[in-house]
């Protein structure tokens with residue numbers, strides 16, 4: 001077997017589901033935090049890109065975020081976490097199944113141009129000009145739309161690939177515009193650029209190969225992640241209210257499925273327990289108070305299952 005060799009320092013992963021995780025960069029900390037929250041225990045040795053999970057038949061494979069969609073699509077790994085932008089750019093959306101949007105790594109892929117260049121007010125004004133980006137496929141698709149051309153290979157806009165520091169391209173005179181990710185906008189503004197078009201809104205996604213070898217395990221991971229996402233998004237709100245006001249209270253805070261209602265020892269009163277979205281909590285508490293709810297308590301949810 002030419003080229004084949006056995007590396008005895010690599011763990012045997014043949015019976016394990018391979019789970020790809022970004023090895024560094026913007027998604028790394030959030031992914032590792034999520035793994036811990038869903039009860040995945042592992043010990044990653046320094047400079048090792050494979051770590052065996054000690055309490056589940058899973059091996060974590062630490063890979064560049066930009067390559068994960070392709071590895072999952074080709075079946076080199078079974079499941080993975082990466083950005084929607086990467087899935088679309090690597091044109092793997094038909095070969096991977098999206099299990100779950102994860103709510104972190106949220107940003108926009110935007111067309112940007114120097115603020116000082118008043119000749120360019122919209123992306124249409126960049127048609128036929130020079131664009132620099134790490135997202136050549138998505139950029140060509142967007143300019144094909146703007147140019148009214150069916151085939152992105154036929155566009156007249158010149159799209160050139162760079163692997164990083166995209167924002168420097170206009171200042172260096174290499175481009176009339178760039179297409180890159182924007183979250184806070186700090187990097188864009190520091191480079192004297194502003195956004196004139198949004199190509200894609202992205203966030204991180206849990207994906208699996210369409211012919212996954214471990215569908216039950218992948219479903220378990222999905223279910224656990226859903227529980228953690230729900231726990232992060234909701235709190236448990238408990239209050240007492242007169243039974244006569246219960247219907248109004250349930251309209252204010254209907255919960256995910258329905259509130260749990262328990263009779264109180266005090267005649268005509270009930271205790272209610274309901275999941276409430278954190279972002280709406282203060283308004284809901286005010287509204288419940290206004291219709292006579294008392295002893296309104298808010299409890300943190302550590303984990304959940306639907």
Ligand SMILES: Nc1ncnc2c1ncn2[C@@H]1O[C@H](COP(=O)(O)OP(=O)(O)OP(=O)(O)O)[C@@H](O)[C@H]1O
Pocket residue numbers: 024025026027064065066082083084085086104105106107181182183184202203204
């Ligand atoms: N500013 C940002 N805010 C939120 N999410 C981001 C941001 N930048 C990138 N991402 C998301 O994280 C993914 C990986 O981006 P990142 O810049 O970490 O790439 P990387 O090249 O793997 O890491 P590095 O830049 O350290 O080499 C992106 O494809 C995108 O989905």
Ligand SMILES: O=P(O)(O)OC[C@H]1O[C@H](OP(=O)(O)OP(=O)(O)O)[C@H](O)[C@@H]1O
Pocket residue numbers: 025026164165166167180181182183184185186187188
């Ligand atoms: O709008 P902001 O909050 O400033 O974020 C945008 C920046 O984040 C990403 O780069 P990152 O910092 O991850 O480094 P990279 O250029 O090495 O990928 C992206 O490529 C932008 O440069």
